[in-house]
Amino acid sequence: QVQLVESGGGLVQAGGSLRLSCAASGIIFSISAMGWYRQAPGKQRELVAAITSGGSTNYAVSVKGRFTISRDNAKNTVYLQMNSLKPEDTAVYYCKAMPPGVRSYWGQGTQVTVSS
Numbered sequence: 085q086v087q088l089v090e091s092g093g094g095l096v097q098a099g100g101s102l103r104l105s106c107a108a109s110g111i112i113f114s115i116s117a118m119g120w121y122r123q124a125p126g127k128q129r130e131l132v133a134a135i136t137s138g139g140s141t142n143y144a145v146s147v148k149g150r151f152t153i154s155r156d157n158a159k160n161t162v163y164l165q166m167n168s169l170k171p172e173d174t175a176v177y178y179c180k181a182m183p184p185g186v187r188s189y190w191g192q193g194t195q196v197t198v199s200s
Contacts, residue, residue, distance in 0.1 A: 092104040093177060104166070105161055117184075120132040124172075127175075141153050172198075175196060177194050
């Protein structure tokens with residue numbers, strides 16, 4: 085059974101930082117691409133950042149230079165370091181696992197709220 089458990093969300097003031105974690109089980113983590121997505125109220129879910137099994141990364145334009153995605157294969161965990169947070173970063177953040185050759189999996193989401 086695949087499980088993705090996100091943590092680290094919360095309430096922070098604008099300009100602050102948070103680090104999200106996503107612990108994966110039930111997949112071969114080291115060969116899986118991983119991603120962070122977010123969904124704000126009334127908006128579509130969007131890609132925030134992704135990292136391949138080899139460590140290559142890509143970011144949404146809106147977060148480039150402020151957010152950093154990383155992975156620890158020994159811990160089966162992917163992280164999202166979020167700095168210089170803005171009110172428009174407020175959303176539910178979801179972890180996504182993309183193992184090769186099989187379906188993708190989503191976590192349950194963690195709320196991030198940035199106050200102005």
